[in-house]
């Protein structure tokens with residue numbers, strides 16, 4: 001139960017009112033460094049007997065993103081993950097299994113030689129290294 005109190009504090013600190021449903025979703029997505037899809041969150045909630053709609057799950061995940069608790073990783077047009085590690089980092093994505101693994105930014109050196117459009121600032125670089133099973 002102590003764990004939920006800490007999660008409630010984390011939500012409040014981000015300006016989110018910690019309803020019971022939000023806490024359930026926080027428990028799944030924010031308890032440890034993790035990449036979750038909306039479907040995985042929905043499945044985990046239903047396994048615990050929660051009656052929750054897909055729309056509520058999406059709304060809550062998007063709220064957590066807006067408040068900086070999660071960030072999205074779009075690996076292809078049909079697959080998006082919610083990442084509890086919000087600082088800049090890269091990923092290895094297995095296109096066969098859907099597994100997403102964090103990569104320390106120090107392990108990828110990029111040489112970028114492009115001029116960004118006028119009136120813009122660099123806002124980050126994300127590399128997704130795609131792999132498949134042998």
Ligand SMILES: [Zn+2]
Pocket residue numbers: 035083085089090091101102
């Ligand atoms: Zn990640």
